[in-house]
Every structure is written in C-alpha cells, then in structure tokens.
Amino acid sequence: MAEQDWLAERFDEHRAHLRSVAYRMLGSLHEADDAVQESWLRLSRSDTGDVANLRAWLTTVTGRICLDMLRARGSRREQPLDVHVPDPIVSPAGGVDPEQEALLAESVGLALYVVLETLNPAERLAFVLHDMFAVPFNDIAAMLGRSTDATKQLASRARGRVRAGGPQPDADLTRQQEAVRAFYEAAHRGDFDALVALLDPEAEMHSDGGATRPQVTGVTRGAAAIAGRALMFAHPDATVRPALVNGAAGAVVVVSGRPVSVMGFTVRDGVIVAIDVLADLDRLGRLDLSGLESA
Known part of the structure; x- marks a missing residue:
C-alpha cells in the first residue's frame, strides 16, 4: 500500500x-x-x-x-458540414486561475x-x-x-x-475585450452597420447548437452575414457576462438565469476575425460557469 x-x-x-x-x-x-x-x-x-x-x-x-x-x-x-465546437474553458474576465492556466498552457483562444x-x-x-x-x-x-x-x-x-485556420488573437487582452463589448452593444441596439464595421470582411462564425438547438449549427461567412445572424438571434432580455474563453475575450449569454451560449472571439488588429459559439444546452449545463459577473 x-x-x-x-x-x-x-x-x-x-x-x-x-x-x-x-x-x-x-x-x-x-x-x-x-x-x-x-x-x-x-x-x-x-x-x-x-x-x-x-x-x-x-x-x-x-x-x-x-x-x-x-x-x-x-x-x-x-454530416461533413457539421460544426463541432470543443468544450470551452471559461474564466472570469479578470483572469484565469492557476488550474486553468495549467490546462491552457501557451494556447490562446477557442479557434x-x-x-x-x-x-x-x-x-x-x-x-x-x-x-x-x-x-x-x-x-x-x-x-x-x-x-x-x-x-x-x-x-x-x-x-x-x-x-x-486563422490568425492568433491580439496579445492586448484589453483591446480584444473592447471589440467584444462593442459587438454586443451594437447587437443590443440593432445597429447592423456598427456590427459590420467591427467585423473583418472575411470573418467566420462557427456555431454548435448540438442536438438541442440544431437550427443554430453551422458556419457563417462574411461580415454582413454574421451581423445579420447576430441581430436575428439577439434576445431583448439577454444578459451578457464578459468572460475569458480559452484565455481570449469572450462572453456567456444568459437568458432567464440560464446560459444559452458561450462565445469565443478572435480579435486581430482591433477587428473580429472569428467567432466560435457553443449553444448546445446539454453541454452548457455541464460547464462550470460560476464566478462570472454580470455585465
């Protein structure tokens, strides 16, 4: 023994x-x-x-x-066109705890x-x-x-x-967070033009709704298409909780006290070049999202 x-x-x-x-x-x-x-x-x-x-x-x-x-x-x-977004590592916007740092090591971002x-x-x-x-x-x-x-x-x-697969995010986390905050503010206002301006013309969004929300699963390409999709799925009662998603700027979107998506952003040179969305309610329910403060 x-x-x-x-x-x-x-x-x-x-x-x-x-x-x-x-x-x-x-x-x-x-x-x-x-x-x-x-x-x-x-x-x-x-x-x-x-x-x-x-x-x-x-x-x-x-x-x-x-x-x-x-x-x-x-x-x-x-299906060959299915999108699978891996389990995100979600941390408070203020920083990653030591256990998560060990898990993330040198990689940054969900992309x-x-x-x-x-x-x-x-x-x-x-x-x-x-x-x-x-x-x-x-x-x-x-x-x-x-x-x-x-x-x-x-x-x-x-x-x-x-x-x-795309560029690495800006090293300046504050700059990343500013772009993500502006994205959600524009979506909340319903400002299509502002959303397009925040996105790279060739940006991509990967959404994984899993079996629970197959209607949101897929790849959306181009700033205008992503902006339109963001407005389509914007919920008036949603609360956006800033977070770090795999060490990069992101957010957890909550409706009626329940997380409905985790969104990881890749921000390069001040514009959003990629968004990766986990919207599978079953998988979201298994994530530890405690400790995130409301926006």
Whole structure:
C-alpha cells in the first residue's frame, strides 16, 4: 500500500500536465478526465522500475489512450458540414486561475481547438504531441505504427491546417475585450452597420447548437452575414457576462438565469476575425460557469 501511495503522489505531480495533453487531443473536458484516470490505472498496473522519465512515459500513455478514444468516436459526426465546437474553458474576465492556466498552457483562444477538430486522429496526435509538448517524432511514430518520416508528414499537414485556420488573437487582452463589448452593444441596439464595421470582411462564425438547438449549427461567412445572424438571434432580455474563453475575450449569454451560449472571439488588429459559439444546452449545463459577473 505504501508503494501505491508513493506512486499516486508521483502521478499527481503530473496530473495537470496530462489533463492538458488530453484536452488538446480530445477537445472535451470530461473525456480528458477519463483519459487521465485511465492513465493512472495503467500506471498502477505497470512495472515502472526501469522508467527514467515518468512524465514522458505518462505523456506517451495518455497520448495512446486519447488516440484510441478519437478512433472510437467513429462516425459520431456523420454530416461533413457539421460544426463541432470543443468544450470551452471559461474564466472570469479578470483572469484565469492557476488550474486553468495549467490546462491552457501557451494556447490562446477557442479557434485553435475548432481547427484541431478537423484533423484526423493520427494528424492530431502528431501535431499535439510534437508541436505542443515536444514529444520526439520517433516516439510518436511507434505509437502510430508508422515510419518517422511519415509521422513528420502528418504533423506538417496538421501544422498547415492550423496555420490556415486563422490568425492568433491580439496579445492586448484589453483591446480584444473592447471589440467584444462593442459587438454586443451594437447587437443590443440593432445597429447592423456598427456590427459590420467591427467585423473583418472575411470573418467566420462557427456555431454548435448540438442536438438541442440544431437550427443554430453551422458556419457563417462574411461580415454582413454574421451581423445579420447576430441581430436575428439577439434576445431583448439577454444578459451578457464578459468572460475569458480559452484565455481570449469572450462572453456567456444568459437568458432567464440560464446560459444559452458561450462565445469565443478572435480579435486581430482591433477587428473580429472569428467567432466560435457553443449553444448546445446539454453541454452548457455541464460547464462550470460560476464566478462570472454580470455585465
């Protein structure tokens, strides 16, 4: 029992890191927790006496588990045009707490995770483990059963998709928040022209209403189309609670005391270039949105 307690303590030292790996691989907070728990079970059943670097060993194990989970999803999203917005990490507008910082690491904004959802499991594993966590290609190749060169090509393709997915948000969080606040103020006024002026002409909005609100699911492209959609779905009794969504400016929209959407914004050079919306009421109900102050 003493040995198991010691092993559990060692595992807990790496738990936040492993959850970060699993979240990037899966885009789901509860599935990430499941993957981390499975990693512990495998560790507790393994002989690790010859393991020199437990963190690296656990990272590899977690990666394999996540790869299996991605493959097992199968045809969960059968329609090729379906939009899936991953679970957002929502924090008060004033800042991210230490546990969330560990989960987010260096990535900022929800848009990256939306792009990751478009990668196949092998591409996602190669990109996430190598580019985000510096796992050697040789180790990733062994996990995939492919050559090192083929694994490098997978990561390269994924990298290209991520770069094409849109620019990173402005580093100035205050500037981001100003653009988001102006967006909601214009929507509340019903000011179509003001909304268009706040949006990049080629902006995109990805909305995921899930099974509960399929009518809001889809991709909307162009400033005018997004402005029109914002006005269409504007609710006169809505309360907008400023928040950080995956570390970037965003908001939680509440109607009659119930969250109806989490919206993450990508703001570049003072204009909004992307909006990612989670409007699935079932998934929203599972998010921890406590601590957000009303606007």
